[in-house]
Amino acid sequence: MTESLPIVYLARHGETEWSLSGQHTGLTDLPLTAQGERNARDLGDRLAGLDFARVFTSPLQRAHRTCELAGFQAEVDRDLVEWDYGDYEGMRTVEIRATRPGWQLFRDGCPGGESPDEVKARAERVVNRIRAVSGDVLLFSSGHITRVIAAVWAGLDPAASCGAFLLGTASVSALGYQHDLTQPVIRLWNDTRHVRGPEAHA
DSSP: OOTTSOOEEEEEOOOOHHHHHTOOOSSOOOOOOHHHHHHHHHHHHHHTTOOOSEEEEOSSHHHHHHHHHTTOOOEEOGGGSOOOOGGGTTOOHHHHHHHSTTOOHHHHOOTTSOOHHHHHHHHHHHHHHHHTSSSOEEEEEOHHHHHHHHHHHHTOOHHHHGGGOOOOTTOEEEEEESSSTTOEEEEEEEEOTTOOSOOOOO
16 A cells, blocks of 8 residues: 555444434434444544545534534535435335345335435545545545445445445545555445444444
8 A cells, every 4th residue: 555645534423323223314314322422532533643635524413413523624515415215214124125025225226215326426426526635535424325435436336335335333444545546445444443332233
């Protein structure tokens, strides 16, 4: 790895009641739990000492509150909003598959919500913006859109790859390059060593 090449850090928001229960949380604007707020502060400790040219956050409170508690001021980027789950909002995967066997979010999308292509288009806009920044970048967002951003960054097919990218609450991941700017890579994934208490994976 060449340390002079820019790095993009991806921070998932802290725990909410629905991330804890495994319910799909798209546009429902839930607050962090008390544990989620503690882990957001721990996330700040994990990122301490790093300098960022730009910091961006989803406008949803679970992301921008995590950003705030971690000690950062950020620009709001609406493309960082979580997947719109439409009719599946608030449902658990097991409940969805009870009526739609074999359903996979990254392949099938959500009725009344966003398709995989629509979410991929948002992720591509995010990637294009952050690649234009000179210096390191920090993003605060949610689990599924963050996975799609990582896949787009690395040139992977989200439908085929994102299901393999487990991402805990208040986790840190990092995107970067190997050798030069023509070789984007995933440098770090789902670092939760700083997270105290049970982890939630939605």
